[in-house]
Amino acid sequence: MTDPVTQKKQTEAATAVTALNVATEQALEPPPPNEPIMRLSGVAVAFKGRMAVRDVTLDFPEYQVTALIGPSGSGKTTLLRSLNRMHDLTRYAKISGKVMLDDVDIYARNMSPTLLRSRVGMVFQRPNPFPAMSIYENVISGLKFNGVRKKSLHDEAAESALIAADLWDSVRTRMKAGAGTLSGGEQQRLCIARALAVEPEVLLMDEPTSSLDPISTRHIEELLGELKTRVSIIIVTHNMQQAMRVSDHCAFLLMGEDKAGELIEASATTKMFHSPDDPRTLDYINGRFG
Amino acid sequence: MTSIQLPDPILDRRQEIQRIAAASLDRRKIYSKIALSFCGVFLGVALVPLVAVLAYTIQRGLQAWSVDFFAHLPTPSGIPGGGIRNAIVGSLIIDGIAAAGAIPFGILAGMFLAESSGRFADGVRFAADVLSGVPSIIMAIFAYALLVKPLGHFSAIAASFAIGVLMLPIIMRASETAIRSVPSTLSEAGLALGARQATVARRVTIPTALPGLITGVLLALARGVGETAPLLFTAIGSQYFSSSPFKPIAALPLVVYQDGIQAYPDLQRTAWGTALFLILLVLLLSVGSRLGAAWLRREKR
Numbered sequence: 001m002t003d004p005v006t007q008k009k010q011t012e013a014a015t016a017v018t019a020l021n022v023a024t025e026q027a028l029e030p031p032p033p034n035e036p037i038m039r040l041s042g043v044a045v046a047f048k049g050r051m052a053v054r055d056v057t058l059d060f061p062e063y064q065v066t067a068l069i070g071p072s073g074s075g076k077t078t079l080l081r082s083l084n085r086m087h088d089l090t091r092y093a094k095i096s097g098k099v100m101l102d103d104v105d106i107y108a109r110n111m112s113p114t115l116l117r118s119r120v121g122m123v124f125q126r127p128n129p130f131p132a133m134s135i136y137e138n139v140i141s142g143l144k145f146n147g148v149r150k151k152s153l154h155d156e157a158a159e160s161a162l163i164a165a166d167l168w169d170s171v172r173t174r175m176k177a178g179a180g181t182l183s184g185g186e187q188q189r190l191c192i193a194r195a196l197a198v199e200p201e202v203l204l205m206d207e208p209t210s211s212l213d214p215i216s217t218r219h220i221e222e223l224l225g226e227l228k229t230r231v232s233i234i235i236v237t238h239n240m241q242q243a244m245r246v247s248d249h250c251a252f253l254l255m256g257e258d259k260a261g262e263l264i265e266a267s268a269t270t271k272m273f274h275s276p277d278d279p280r281t282l283d284y285i286n287g288r289f290g
Numbered sequence: 291m292t293s294i295q296l297p298d299p300i301l302d303r304r305q306e307i308q309r310i311a312a313a314s315l316d317r318r319k320i321y322s323k324i325a326l327s328f329c330g331v332f333l334g335v336a337l338v339p340l341v342a343v344l345a346y347t348i349q350r351g352l353q354a355w356s357v358d359f360f361a362h363l364p365t366p367s368g369i370p371g372g373g374i375r376n377a378i379v380g381s382l383i384i385d386g387i388a389a390a391g392a393i394p395f396g397i398l399a400g401m402f403l404a405e406s407s408g409r410f411a412d413g414v415r416f417a418a419d420v421l422s423g424v425p426s427i428i429m430a431i432f433a434y435a436l437l438v439k440p441l442g443h444f445s446a447i448a449a450s451f452a453i454g455v456l457m458l459p460i461i462m463r464a465s466e467t468a469i470r471s472v473p474s475t476l477s478e479a480g481l482a483l484g485a486r487q488a489t490v491a492r493r494v495t496i497p498t499a500l501p502g503l504i505t506g507v508l509l510a511l512a513r514g515v516g517e518t519a520p521l522l523f524t525a526i527g528s529q530y531f532s533s534s535p536f537k538p539i540a541a542l543p544l545v546v547y548q549d550g551i552q553a554y555p556d557l558q559r560t561a562w563g564t565a566l567f568l569i570l571l572v573l574l575l576s577v578g579s580r581l582g583a584a585w586l587r588r589e590k591r
Contacts (some may be wrong), residue, residue: 112315114311114315114318115308115311115312115315118307118308118311119308143307146307146310146311146314147310147311147313147314147315147317147318148307148310148311150310153303153306153307156299156303157303157307160299160300160303198307199300199303199304199307199308201304230300
């Protein structure tokens with residue numbers, strides 16, 4: 001027999017839990033996806049005849065963050081690199097299926113990979129600022145590569161991109177310094193600014209924080225929430241918490257039996273992490289494998 | 291097209307950049323094509339002498355080749371059936387002794403350089419660099435003064451000394467690079483298991499660096515085999531068969547040099563045949579070093 005005080009406490013606790021559940025469920029209501037900026041249908045990537053990613057059909061909503069998650073070898077990075085034709089650089093890669101950016105097929109014959117990449121920017125795993133260039137030169141390098149010679153446009157774009165990457169205040173007085181003088185986290189934000197300065201429509205990020213310390217990582221994660229107001233973001237991460245924190249939508253990939261990556265499911269991040277459709281997704285997000 | 295209205299300056303800038311990028315695309319493509327064709331033309335020009343030397347040597351050299359050419363001793367001009375057997379054996383002896391001396395010294399010195407820093411190591415490294423830049427004729431006259439003059443006669447061993455000293459810095463620097471390229475985390479892992487420094491070097495570092503070490507040694511050998519100047523002052527050459535390290539001895543580069551400047555067509559043919567053999571030997575060493583290194587690397591995967 002429990003005394004009345006304990007009983008009352010238990011009742012209160014139960015009520016609180018119910019209230020919490022209701023609140024969580026409301027929060028779980030996934031945000032409606034925006035119009036897609038990129039649409040994949042039946043995309044497959046093969047290297048030297050060996051399938052690396054198979055049959056991915058997926059939409060990436062505009063001005064939101066979509067995370068590609070999955071264990072190593074599931075083809076996240078391979079898929080990401082097919083979105084701005086980085087696989088063109090290796091002779092062995094063969095891509096099939098259709099990748100649409102807005103209303104153009106990026107693998108169409110008359111599509112210039114150069115112009116495509118000015119519209120779909122990329123940030124890599126390790127910070128890779130150009131060592132022979134100053135901070136300022138790094139930021140405007142993309143503009144120069146694309147034939148933009150107008151100095152006022154350089155300055156304007158550099159300032160806007162550096163502000164967006166939250167680097168402006170710390171580098172505005174030393175724009176002529178070498179990029180190597182920055183810390184690792186700052187270098188990665190410089191690379192983000194460099195990608196942003198071209199004003200791309202889509203920004204691809206390949207595990208952009210995997211070589212950074214937790215504080216720099218957090219800094220970049222916080223940036224993403226603001227960046228998505230100007231650019232649609234597709235991010236590869238193997239850090240589940242990161243995907244949960246930064247993304248609006250998630251796509252889960254897994255290595256199939258023939259070692260080719262497959263898309264298991266794609267949905268709003270809140271749904272993916274609370275009530276995924278596929279048991280394999282549940283296993284993965286609960287850390288039971290991978 | 292867009293479901294969200296962007297702040298204007300960004301959208302404006304995006305449009306302007308994309309317009310400029312598209313408008314300048316043709317110009318950039320032309321620049322790219324011009325640059326690429328320049329690269330192609332210069333590559334072509336650079337390849338001309340290479341291909342010409344190879345083609346001419348093959349064409350002239352193959353005429354001399356026969357079984358007798360490799361199996362027989364030289365004959366005076368006008369007597370057919372002469373060969374270069376003594377020169378092949380001579381080169382083997384000279385370069386074999388040179389390698390036997392230079393390899394252990396070179397590798398161990400390279401290990402020392404890789405593992406140590408400081409003024410002494412810097413000095414040794416600098417000395418090795420200077421040594422590898424010394425013209426081979428100077429090494430020749432050095433060997434002459436040191437070994438030929440005091441002994442009173444030319445000898446294979448003097449040639450080995452000169453060639454070995456030429457090979458030494460090459461092996462040293464290649465070994466240093468190979469050993470340095472072994473990640474320090476590997477030797478730290480060994481040390482953390484309680485191994486002594488020497489044990490780690492023997493069981494971890496050297497096996498990991500082995501492909502690089504072998505490449506360095508074979509490239510040094512390829513360099514040594516073709517050296518001519520040091521032999522002029524030391525081995526001097528011979529018409530007879532000799533396998534004694536202490537006597538004058540024939541060698542492949544000397545055959546090319548001595549027979550090549552003769553007025554007799556048959557001797558000139560012998561020179562070309564020997565030159566082709568030398569080229570193949572060097573090619574074999576280079577290709578062998580690559581294949582060997584690749585094979586060693588694959589074995590462990």
